[in-house]
Amino acid sequence: MIDKRATLIETATRLFHERGFWDTPTALIAREAGVANGTLFNYFPSKAALVEAVYLSLKQSWATHLQAAAPASGSVHDRLAGYWHGAIDWARAHPDRYALLGQLKLSDEIGDGARAHGIDMFGATLELIGEAMARGELHPIEPALLKALAEAQIGAAIEFLVNHPDAMAADTAHTSFEIFWRGIAVAPTGD
Template sequence: MARPKSDDKRNALLLAAEQVFAQRGLAAAPTSAISKQAGVAEGTLFTYFRTKDELVNALYRSIKLDLADALMSRFPRQGPVRDRLEYLWNAFVDWGVANPQRLNVLDQLSVADTVSDESKAVGYEPFAEIETLAQTSIKTGVLQAYPVEFVAASMKALAETTMAFMTAYPAEATRYRKVGFEVFWNGVTGNTKS
């Protein structure tokens, strides 16, 4: 009779994969290194994940759901668009500063060919409300009529720049968080102060 699987071992393997991917990169991370980092035999990894690709997809889903919880659990569903986007900005920046390794690995996984369309759909679903907000805000003229994907990518890039400055200059972290959002908001609304 096979032993029941342990959530603790599964979670240890996911954390080990995150650590190894952050250190070595996704392509250069053998399953043996992940097993060693988790403190289990390599065969144990394959008891929980049939392939490295399955492990990659499970990790992608885990990180995306953690990020969704950080952004969406207290997301204000009413109120001015600016306030709602600033809430998302602050939640994302806080999560990224607190979880630099997870952010690094999520960036790698987001462009990995091994992440399935199904995993991408699962990872996207909790954020659908944000896309709807952006589309509605464009239709009503609150935001410029830029492609939503471009706005999202711009927000992410500027937020990651902000995170880097907040980490490098912790005494100025509050200022950089605010300045970063102002630059983003002015860019997507067309507000230019000359």
Template sequence: MSSKITTATDKKQAILDSALQLFVSNGFNATSTASIAKAAGVATGTLFHHFPTKSDIMSQLFLSIKQEFANNMVSNTQLSGDIEKDANNLWQKAIDWAIAQPLKQLFFLQYSMSADIDIAVRKQAMTSILGFVVELIEQGKQQGIIANFPNELLLENCHGQYLAAIRFFTDNPQLGSNPQHRSASFKLFWHAMKAQ
């Protein structure tokens, strides 16, 4: 059985997987399309067939990881209607995902707020892929539980709080399963979101 990459889907995924590794280890600007193609085991022309520019690779990588992240958060999650409880469940699942996906977590930490990700791509990730978070915020605002600030600002705050938490657990991996620290990470997040 050959280990050669055979289908277009396999080649595209190999390019994304290689780009993820190289962007995290070398940075976006220091990673060439030729190095991505080489690491993926595809011709440079094949890479450009799938992704006309390096920025297109970055955008697709960002959106696909965000989608995986979102899918993980909502899988087997029953929202109860208790906004704080639902937010805590989603928060803990998000932290679990980050701990289980160290390379993708590092990618988020490096690029989530980077100018290397087009603003339209970041907006698509926040409002479309993570639309269930927007819905939860809206419900919380309507019930007077979440502060009545503009959704875009609340989403950026959520995102910043999450990145701070996963940075903490990255730097202190022994605390990733510590219930007190996990609970405290949510309480800090919730304190910033709730209505006063």
């Protein structure tokens, strides 16, 4: 059985990337998904609700990839490095989805509830950071600032790899993470 909701989200994701979400009518999404326009509104009461569903679908895909990429145990450094590498790997594997996610993050169509839910999907990462701060392993940085810094530096590494296709992705991910790590980690005594 075909999951019409998932099909509509996938179709909208593709069309939003190709045409922009402002220039993609719901009738086109429904037609491309093989459903009646009214059926789309059975699943999403408005286009804004569909845009939020696409946003959350992309965030979930990214969060799932990060969780799978990071070791379940080990040092904070190694676990955060796993998340970092996972973020870069996901963006490189899905450049269209990464670009669309970047656009949607800036959109007024994404409400506060969807934004909060999107952040909650990264709960394991945020929990690890909070615990490391409480133990004094990381500088006590405002979580929103730390998130913004990480996103900016991951974005810079991804942009570098897009513009330098011959660069070694693993080396770039490693170097960019180590620079970030030096900024957030409390140096052990004697360093």
